Amino acid sequence: MKRTPAEELDMLSWKSPLACRISWAALEAFPHTSVERDARMADLLIAASNACSDEGDLYLDIALAVAARSFFCRAFESDSLTPQDVLIRIDILLTFVRESWLPDNVDLTRHLSKLRRHIATLFAASSIWPASPPRRFGRGGAQRTILELVTGSHGQGDELRP
Structure with a gap:
């Protein structure tokens, strides 16, 4: 300066x-x-x-x-x-x-x-998508019951119900 x-x-x-x-x-x-x-x-x-x-x-x-x-x-x-x-x-x-x-x-x-x-x-x-892939539910047991409660379906051919 x-x-x-x-x-x-x-x-x-x-x-x-x-x-x-x-x-x-x-x-x-x-x-x-x-x-x-x-x-x-x-x-x-x-x-x-x-x-x-x-x-x-x-x-x-x-x-x-x-x-x-x-x-x-x-x-x-x-x-x-x-x-x-x-x-x-x-x-x-x-x-x-x-x-x-x-x-x-x-x-x-x-x-x-x-x-x-x-x-x-x-x-x-920051991820918009989940950091891990979604879990796949098995064919029976508690996981299948949770899936039915969430989706409202009772079988593989059922449509989703409101």
Whole structure:
């Protein structure tokens, strides 16, 4: 940040070239291993940013916030679809809203749509079909009696009755 020209610091925004360089440097320093790790890293960076006193216009607090946002973005965009990861993504979206890190409604809509797809995929992944095949009832005994009570039929040729 010290070597950055003042004009570039004045134009710092979430999508500026300087923000991109900060983000790439942070993400390269800590490769992605899990959604949870990225979210925790982002939380630590936000805490560090909030603890910074911006003495001498070093912009360290802003650089840490930009890096935190990049970790949150990477965690949010990850392909992992465990239930825990989807919950973490909900928390990330809430952080984006709370911190006003979504620059426009297009970004908010895109993030909500992505979260909806994550949740829908998670629900679709949990089996609609039983995990094991249905049991086959034998020809006699208690199993046959249960089948007759459930279906209302008394023999193989009987139709199902209401």
